Amino acid sequence: MxxxxxxxxxxxxxxxxxxxxxxxxxxxxxxxxxxxxxxxxxxxxxxxxxxxxxxxxxxxxxxxxxxxxxxxxxxxxxxxxxxxxxxxxxxxxxxxxxxxxxxxxxxxxxxxxxxxxxxxxxxxxxxxxxxxxxxxxxxxxxxLEYEQLKQAHLRAQLISLQQQISPHFLFNSLSTLKNMAGEPDTKKFVVQLAHVYRYLLNYNEHHVTALSEELSFIHSYLYILHQRFETALNVRIDIPDRYLSRLIPPLSLQLLVENAIKHNVLSPEAPLNIYISVNSQNELEVANTYRPKKTTEESTGLGLQNIKDRYQLLFNSEVSVNNTPETFTVSLPLIRNERNHN
Structure with a gap:
């Protein structure tokens, strides 16, 4: 003081x-x-x-x-x-x-x-x-904080363009769609893909989003990933309803899921497990099995750092990271939505 x-x-x-x-x-x-x-x-x-x-x-x-x-x-x-x-x-x-x-x-x-x-x-x-x-x-x-927030928001858009809505993601999605041609789930896949891109395009207008909206997006995103990785990817989401109106920066969950897939080994014999829940400190916790790829390129940490920067500028809150030999865990503060007082 x-x-x-x-x-x-x-x-x-x-x-x-x-x-x-x-x-x-x-x-x-x-x-x-x-x-x-x-x-x-x-x-x-x-x-x-x-x-x-x-x-x-x-x-x-x-x-x-x-x-x-x-x-x-x-x-x-x-x-x-x-x-x-x-x-x-x-x-x-x-x-x-x-x-x-x-x-x-x-x-x-x-x-x-x-x-x-x-x-x-x-x-x-x-x-x-x-x-x-x-x-x-x-x-x-x-x-100063307003200018920093604008820069962080621009960096988020850049990372989204480079990593999340990259040509690779679109290419992989279209390749999966091609392999599904004629299957009963093709229409559902297209609907989920449209939902993903609608959210990715609309989020640029907002600095925060309700957890319920982020989870709705994540379910569509995970549906597409499961069509690609099948049993090699196992994601469990356990969020009590009372937290759904809490606020987080958009794409925070997507960045963490994407990073887990990008930097860890996954296969049907040794699936990558991701658990999304709320911990005892009322924080959104994303934990994944830690099996880093031996030949992966060195991580820049831009995605996680961007989440930290946006939490600091938007809410003056800290994002915690805990890395053990078995798991990699990121805890995101869940911000109360003052309009709903939840």
Whole structure:
């Protein structure tokens, strides 16, 4: 959280206010002792820093409060802190360490009012400056994340064109269709192939998709793969209905299934098993038997890295990977769909 405190700007503000007060009272400052000048700098520094940290806390803390209540509490607390510090310095710090006072320290209403106005003014300056800097940084961060998201989305399209909707996939699908000519399942194969390409073309318009839509696509995709690999590929999907409205980046499952097939040995005698489920952490888990091809080309990891990048940019979430001698497992966070509250 301290990264969001912008302390550099706080000390710049302290320098400006200290310099401003000294220049504004240049005639009086000439008669101040060195200890009074140092005391003045310390008091202003401590006063502004305290108010600054109050506003930082209310801006960054995860409090279950509306924004308007946060603002009121921030201003009230900052003013109270400033008034307490001013009163403490007036009452307890020896006069030799502070500039000459412009008002007698007592319990009169006039003393309280003037110190309250001074504390409120300093607190207001801190609040305005901090929120200007904070808002500007948020806008810059949002713009940067938006540009990164566009780049990640473009990379996803590129990977899709290179790997998932590549000529090889189309060629293999058409070859399978040719071998099925005249069989009763030919029409079903064509329907599933059309479903796959419809999803692949439509997903480019969206950054996220419901898990139910991704699973519907995956069933069509797996139907085509099963016609090609037959018993060499065994995929089991076990997803409770309550997770179907959760969100994931489109083609995440397809990328993981394709990678498992691409980089592992599979045959009717030793089929590749892929299990898609939800783990105890409410994450979508894709696990496959780990039998890497000995002659396969070196993996670039672009598909998995793309999924990680999109999760980070879209949801600020991490994708976990666990590789054992027997299995390769990827866990994808399932993001709640706020419209459905599931």
């Amino acid at each position: 301290f990264k969001s405190y912008h302390l550099k700007w706080c000390f710049i503000l302290i320098g400006i206010l200290v310099g401003g007060t000294i220049l504004g009272r240049s005639g009086e400052v000439r008669s101040w002792s060195a200890s009074q000048i140092i005391g003045h700098i310390i008091s202003v520094t401590f006063l502004i820093l305290s108010c600054w940290l109050v506003h930082c806390f209310f801006r960054n803390a995860r409090l279950p409060l509306p924004n308007k209540i946060r603002i009121v509490l921030s201003m009230a607390t900052g003013t109270l802190v400033a008034l307490t510090i001013i009163y403490y310095y007036d009452l307890y710090v020896p006069s030799r360490f502070l500039p000459p006072r412009d008002i007698q320290v007592d319990e009169s209403f006039d003393y309280f009012l003037r110190r309250f106005v001074a504390g409120f003014f300093v607190n207001m300056i801190c609040y305005i400056v901090f929120n200007i800097i904070y808002t500007n940084n948020i806008l810059q961060k949002t713009q």
